[in-house]
Amino acid sequence: MAGPNSLHALIEALRRLPGVGVKSASRMAFHLLQHDREGAQLLSQALGQAATRVRHCSQCNTFTEGEVCDTCANPQRDRSKLCVVETPADQAALERTAAFKGLYFVLMGKLSPLDGIGPKDIGLAKLFERAQDGVVEEVILATNFTAEGEATAHVIGEAMKARGLRVTRLARGVPAGSELEYVDLGTIAHALVDRREK
Amino acid sequence: MAGPNSLHALIEALRRLPGVGVKSASRMAFHLLQHDREGAQLLSQALGQAATRVRHCSQCNTFTEGEVCDTCANPQRDRSKLCVVETPADQAALERTAAFKGLYFVLMGKLSPLDGIGPKDIGLAKLFERAQDGVVEEVILATNFTAEGEATAHVIGEAMKARGLRVTRLARGVPAGSELEYVDLGTIAHALVDRREK
Numbered sequence: 001m002a003g004p005n006s007l008h009a010l011i012e013a014l015r016r017l018p019g020v021g022v023k024s025a026s027r028m029a030f031h032l033l034q035h036d037r038e039g040a041q042l043l044s045q046a047l048g049q050a051a052t053r054v055r056h057c058s059q060c061n062t063f064t065e066g067e068v069c070d071t072c073a074n075p076q077r078d079r080s081k082l083c084v085v086e087t088p089a090d091q092a093a094l095e096r097t098a099a100f101k102g103l104y105f106v107l108m109g110k111l112s113p114l115d116g117i118g119p120k121d122i123g124l125a126k127l128f129e130r131a132q133d134g135v136v137e138e139v140i141l142a143t144n145f146t147a148e149g150e151a152t153a154h155v156i157g158e159a160m161k162a163r164g165l166r167v168t169r170l171a172r173g174v175p176a177g178s179e180l181e182y183v184d185l186g187t188i189a190h191a192l193v194d195r196r197e198k
Numbered sequence: 199m200a201g202p203n204s205l206h207a208l209i210e211a212l213r214r215l216p217g218v219g220v221k222s223a224s225r226m227a228f229h230l231l232q233h234d235r236e237g238a239q240l241l242s243q244a245l246g247q248a249a250t251r252v253r254h255c256s257q258c259n260t261f262t263e264g265e266v267c268d269t270c271a272n273p274q275r276d277r278s279k280l281c282v283v284e285t286p287a288d289q290a291a292l293e294r295t296a297a298f299k300g301l302y303f304v305l306m307g308k309l310s311p312l313d314g315i316g317p318k319d320i321g322l323a324k325l326f327e328r329a330q331d332g333v334v335e336e337v338i339l340a341t342n343f344t345a346e347g348e349a350t351a352h353v354i355g356e357a358m359k360a361r362g363l364r365v366t367r368l369a370r371g372v373p374a375g376s377e378l379e380y381v382d383l384g385t386i387a388h389a390l391v392d393r394r395e396k
Contacts, residue, residue, distance in 0.1 A: 054231050087228060
């Protein structure tokens, strides 16, 4: 898009957002400048504030503005259980179930050797230290059931067992509400192996 | 996503971007805070600067930082021809052809009664005034070949003819490099009607 320098700079900056190419960035810039200047100013302020204020919880590594996040600071939570997830969004999904009253550790990523993401790039050292506070008894691995999530769970699981902690993994099986005919083979195989007494 | 207030504010602000829902906004916020704080600060500044500096060219209505845009200020351009387009992106597409040496008028939208966009919401009054400077002889309608673009072209064309100006429209026909077998009926019908001497 031909135009003034500050418009070019805005389009270039918008392209740093994940999944935004030059066409989307131009469309976003056009929309903000033509129809929503208030939104542009609001987003500008929100970005500046978040970038300076948001840091990592010293306990669970998730995003927070204070030293410790609300979940870790909550005295009602069961401190003997530590659930390990990849991202704050995964943690939010678990919280919505209201089925877990323990604490979390948020890796902020997953092991992915092909992308050059090793143990140092996600919060593994911090997790190992956190899990050895003498209060945590069980580490629940809730990384995703993808190749990388499984590998991450394996590495953490082995390290935790070596430290004498109980290690569990979210159950794999047939999703609620689904028909067997449409469930993939691997899932059915896992559901058979992990079958439970009725 | 559970989290601190400035993170919530950032996600809400990102949702004002066109085509961005709550999932995309969360993903963008996570990416910027976890992997690209520099990008977040850069985007914050670019938004602030563009929102305060960018305004509309007094001649052609496109985005500019000065009183008049570079194209309108260029003494080499043919001031007797005025090409009407919907957006700066459409203008850029025409400029890339290097086949037009006249000036432009950028509507910054199109008539769209169903969305409540009437003549006052796009730059029609400004266009009518612009076209009557006594220098413009021909108005070339280059709005898109969609239902709304065609309607916009029709309204502008009638008004311009009433003011005694020559009005033309971009030719419709078979796109360069295409095979008739795969071209839609409407396009072939137009190409037949608008056939030219060889």
